[in-house]
Amino acid sequence: MARKATNKLLQKAKKSKSDEFYTQLCDIESELQHYKAHFKNKVIFCNCDDPRISNFFKYFSRNFEGLGLKKLITACYREQTRDLFNTEEDQNGFYLEYTGKEEADDIVCFNGNGDFRSSESIELLKQSDIVVTNPPFSLFREYVEQLVKHDKKFLIIGNVNAITYKEIFKLIKENKAWLGINLGRGVSGFIVPEHYELYGTEARIDDSGNRIVSPNNCLWLTNLDTFKRHEDIPLTKKYFGNENEYPKYDNYDGINVNKTKDIPSDYSGAMGVPITFLHKFNPDQFEIIKFRKGNDEKDLSINGKCPYFRILIRNKRIQTKSIDLTEKEKMYNKALHSDNFSAALQNCR
Numbered sequence: 001m002a003r004k005a006t007n008k009l010l011q012k013a014k015k016s017k018s019d020e021f022y023t024q025l026c027d028i029e030s031e032l033q034h035y036k037a038h039f040k041n042k043v044i045f046c047n048c049d050d051p052r053i054s055n056f057f058k059y060f061s062r063n064f065e066g067l068g069l070k071k072l073i074t075a076c077y078r079e080q081t082r083d084l085f086n087t088e089e090d091q092n093g094f095y096l097e098y099t100g101k102e103e104a105d106d107i108v109c110f111n112g113n114g115d116f117r118s119s120e121s122i123e124l125l126k127q128s129d130i131v132v133t134n135p136p137f138s139l140f141r142e143y144v145e146q147l148v149k150h151d152k153k154f155l156i157i158g159n160v161n162a163i164t165y166k167e168i169f170k171l172i173k174e175n176k177a178w179l180g181i182n183l184g185r186g187v188s189g190f191i192v193p194e195h196y197e198l199y200g201t202e203a204r205i206d207d208s209g210n211r212i213v214s215p216n217n218c219l220w221l222t223n224l225d226t227f228k229r230h231e232d233i234p235l236t237k238k239y240f241g242n243e244n245e246y247p248k249y250d251n252y253d254g255i256n257v258n259k260t261k262d263i264p265s266d267y268s269g270a271m272g273v274p275i276t277f278l279h280k281f282n283p284d285q286f287e288i289i290k291f292r293k294g295n296d297e298k299d300l301s302i303n304g305k306c307p308y309f310r311i312l313i314r315n316k317r318i319q320t321k322s323i324d325l326t327e328k329e330k331m332y333n334k335a336l337h338s339d340n341f342s343a344a345l346q347n348c349r
Ligand SMILES: C[S@@+](CC[C@H](N)C(=O)[O-])C[C@H]1O[C@@H](n2cnc3c(N)ncnc32)[C@H](O)[C@@H]1O
Pocket: 018, 019, 020, 021, 022, 023, 047, 048, 049, 050, 054, 055, 056, 076, 077, 114, 115, 116, 117, 133, 134, 135, 136, 137, 139
């Protein structure tokens, strides 16, 4: 019930376009510690952040020297609609460039509202190397599309459901984006403004008086390499001998696997796995074939029933093994024609 309520809250944020979920410093530290090598000598752009309150700004300015940053640009959007919660006069957005000097650089006003899609903000984007932020939930697709269009490196927070957006899945399938280190409960919660109701059993007010909600359904999306992408998923199960545990789909030549840990090590064909697989995905071990749909472009089904979204994958290592065998065969043939047949044969065993 509590989880439902918090999901509802995020959905509400999505619909209302208010998007005011602020990232906690602890969650930023916990993720960004894994990317330190990427930041060296780079211009970082936080383009959905008010430097006066953003913990992304706080993290990068505090660690500016330690990370060896070249520059930090932080741009703040100012919504131009006046309502119950925003009674200020229309104001322009603004940005701050930080180069590590003790005295803060001046704030520069945009001519417009500082929308990340505005030409002024895009100008700053062009000068940057890596974009790091938690962008508005409601504009996530557009936000990522812009980063890709400008060929930028990025590390951003999104909702887990973003994986199911066809534009985002396409990037993941093509190895142009992948999941970061923390996911779900690994992102501990967001600071919300006064006018947000505190939903869920994990909602709390922290020692500094920040109001926190924990939707537990967020991820980090990035195109910066991480150690995780190079770790194999340990495969302890077998398909052959346990065929009943892995039913075939009605509308695709592949087997259904309910949990990532149950992926069999001996199946070379297509396997449908839950989307949480992507958190453990190593592109050297597996290839992503397709999302969710069978040959008829309807949801994958087993005896007429559709399991929750599945991603179709294939184990690349099994294919590699058969190539190895061919190589061995080649060596064996070579040995047959060698002067010292038995020595050559030893080498190819
Ligand atoms: C999910 S909040 C996160 C804020 C901040 N990045 C953080 O992590 O604490 C998204 C922020 O994007 C801002 N925003 C909304 N629409 C925007 C737009 N079109 N361009 C730039 N920023 C926008 C909102 O004002 C809000 O502060």
